[in-house]
Amino acid sequence: GENVEQHPSTLSVQEGDSAVIKCTYSDSASNYFPWYKQELGKRPQLIIDIRSNVGEKKDQRIAVTLNKTAKHFSLHITETQPEDSAVYFCAASRGTGRRALTFGSGTRLQVQP
Amino acid sequence: GAGVSQSPSNKVTEKGKDVELRCDPISGHTALYWYRQSLGQGLEFLIYFQGNSAPDKSGLPSDRFSAERTGGSVSTLTIQRTQQEDSAVYLCASSLVRIVVYNEQFFGPGTRLTVL
Numbered sequence: 001g002e003n004v005e006q007h008p009s010t011l012s013v014q015e016g017d018s019a020v021i022k023c024t025y026s027d028s029a030s031n032y033f034p035w036y037k038q039e040l041g042k043r044p045q046l047i048i049d050i051r052s053n054v055g056e057k058k059d060q061r062i063a064v065t066l067n068k069t070a071k072h073f074s075l076h077i078t079e080t081q082p083e084d085s086a087v088y089f090c091a092a093s094r095g096t097g098r099r100a101l102t103f104g105s106g107t108r109l110q111v112q113p
Numbered sequence: 114g115a116g117v118s119q120s121p122s123n124k125v126t127e128k129g130k131d132v133e134l135r136c137d138p139i140s141g142h143t144a145l146y147w148y149r150q151s152l153g154q155g156l157e158f159l160i161y162f163q164g165n166s167a168p169d170k171s172g173l174p175s176d177r178f179s180a181e182r183t184g185g186s187v188s189t190l191t192i193q194r195t196q197q198e199d200s201a202v203y204l205c206a207s208s209l210v211r212i213v214v215y216n217e218q219f220f221g222p223g224t225r226l227t228v229l
Binding site: 001006034036042043044045046049089091100101102103104105106 | 146148153154155156157158161169171172204217218220221222223
């Protein structure tokens, strides 16, 4: 089955700096890659996703890149703010058939004011 | 509209007891998922329901775990003879399902299960 690895496990940045979180996946049939943000004690919420037919997607300060050949995808947050502090999870899915997500182990991002 | 709801929010039980966790998906969502999140860990897939199709149970960790979804809506996750390693937050999610478009999974608030 699918295996998703996520790095780093913790990341501390200064407010205004950029943050990058990287994930690799093993199943070449995976074609849907969402990113979830989970604040302490709250439910995971989708912040951005990318399909396999595009290499990059951007939404304001957040961008995701996908390299299908290398089977890795990354989350980029620019101009970080204290409210960006949370745990971020990457995930992968085949999209059809078994649509359940395989999650990475999470990255705890701390943005220092 | 209402999001995914789960009950109870917290459950403390003794080792060996059975527990039932409930999930109410968003109305109209045909897909329902159960995940488990252990302390400081990622989300682990447990089971997936889609319409009237047979559920995908490939993530259930043992035969002590089972789930059902009645009437294509509410789902119950049952853990029999609970063990301390079952302690975790159990998250339910639901989504629309379309053949080509991949749809966001919306998560419930979770049930925190503690097995003493």
